[in-house]
Amino acid sequence: MAVIANSWRFLRYMERYKPDAKAMMKGAPDYPEIQGTVSFYQTSYGVLVLAEIFGLPVSKDDCRENIFGFHIHEGASCTGNEQDPFADTGGHYNPGGCEHPYHAGDLPPLFGNGGYAWSAVLTDRFKIEDIIGRTVVIHSNPDDFTTQPSGNSGIRIACGKIL
Numbered sequence: 001m002a003v004i005a006n007s008w009r010f011l012r013y014m015e016r017y018k019p020d021a022k023a024m025m026k027g028a029p030d031y032p033e034i035q036g037t038v039s040f041y042q043t044s045y046g047v048l049v050l051a052e053i054f055g056l057p058v059s060k061d062d063c064r065e066n067i068f069g070f071h072i073h074e075g076a077s078c079t080g081n082e083q084d085p086f087a088d089t090g091g092h093y094n095p096g097g098c099e100h101p102y103h104a105g106d107l108p109p110l111f112g113n114g115g116y117a118w119s120a121v122l123t124d125r126f127k128i129e130d131i132i133g134r135t136v137v138i139h140s141n142p143d144d145f146t147t148q149p150s151g152n153s154g155i156r157i158a159c160g161k162i163l
């Protein structure tokens, strides 16, 4: 099988075209500085997910934190209650009834760099039409990719509805 490198094609795609869907991220009341965008581009290989997030918490401890769980949740609204402001986002988007981290909505965690994260990933685990109207959630802790049902990734610190 021929190997066809797509890296530059994908980068040009993200530069030239409007995303097919987008989530504007907003921090929870305790994390008002968090903002940013998650953009989704349908390609023939899968969906390109491009995240650019500002204002993430910064930990001084180099050996801990600054890694943030990142998922598409099944719920349709970035609302909740005082304890969990984004409780209504529900569980990870999981139409196949799989275990974490095999939920369709599971994504690699974001790496904070002095509060700034930039990440691009390709996933064929969902199509754009499956996720419009659902939510993207950023968590306080790394995702261990093992613990059920959500990788022990801590509280929900930011959310955006996919439009």
Ligand SMILES: [Cu+2]
Residues within 6 Å of the ligand: 069, 070, 071, 072, 073, 092, 137, 138, 139, 150
């Ligand atoms: Cu999550």
Ligand SMILES: [Zn+2]
Residues within 6 Å of the ligand: 071, 092, 099, 100, 101, 102, 103, 105, 106, 149, 150, 151
């Ligand atoms: Zn999951």
